[in-house]
Amino acid sequence: MSHLWSAATHGLVPYVPGEQPRQPGLVKLNTNESPYGPSPKALAAIAAATGDGLRLYPDPDSTALRAAIARHHRIDADQVFVGNGSDEVLAHAFQGLLKHELPLLFPDITYSFYPVYCGLYGIEYQLVPLDESLSVRIEDYRRPCGAIILANPNAPTGIALPLSEIEALVADHPDQPVVVDEAYVDFGAQSAVSLVSRHPNLLVVHTLSKSRALAGLRVGYAVGDAALIEALVRVKNSFNSYPLDRLAEAGAAASIADEDWFESTRARIVRSRDRLTAGLERLGFSVLPSSANFVLARHPHRDGAALQAALRAAGVLVRHFKAARIADYLRITVGTDEECGLLLERLETILAANG
């Protein structure tokens, strides 16, 4: 019945998320979720918010959550915007800040949702190739543009730029919005949140889905100058006044306040990443240096898609991207040591069987 669609819908090329299997028992290392549960304090806050109060609409401004985020980052609440997952925050940023006459710049290999938003909102963009080591080179962004978006650490490479380079990029473009998507920053990169008070053109986007183990709650946020935040609020209030429900707001605020849980789980994931990297290298893989909760790894003699399929048949889900320069690689989420051990065991069997 596609003749019933609007013309714009025919032209959309939607994002395809990693598989969420219905079949139980698979080892799930394909969508960068945390192997550890959310903060018990977050779960208690969600339970406490479950009751008769759900009759009422939530706070459209998510005041309590924005205050908790502002306290955590030592900034003002008017420098904070919250949304239904950072994907929604990013969508509003694309529409409200990144659409200009000159093209938006982002790397040729990065979060594959960015070109999807460009398609949705009719944003001109130019891809800037990563260098031979698959790193962002900020000098390559010194060209006329309307805005810039980078993921730092980048996805799916896991490679991070130091804060000094992010600051140089932001300073190079004082009249263009620069969005830094820090979905994975807590696993080993330096956050640019410390720069927002000095740079009114910088917007930093965070998610509670990865380092705070709340992918199922759908909460993300942006930090930036109050004028950038106001643009996002205008878009949000023209789209959905209540993107965060009462349970999400309560759980997210309690999660942000629970520093101990956050610190201990992210430290475990970083240690497991180092063991996983060493294990993959022992099997002959080359592994990009990751500052994230995943690694991008390539075997010199094996096809990435074939390895992914063999792993799936052996009960382990990992992600593979068909994009030109990374088609040989697997993106593997850091699970528990037990899950990573199982992955390595299955990979060893697969490599031995068709060696």
Ligand SMILES: *Cc1c(COP(=O)(O)O)cnc(C)c1O
């Ligand atoms: C996971 C991810 C997001 C989206 O996170 P949600 O908050 O779950 O929507 C955004 N950017 C990057 C680079 C990601 O990997």
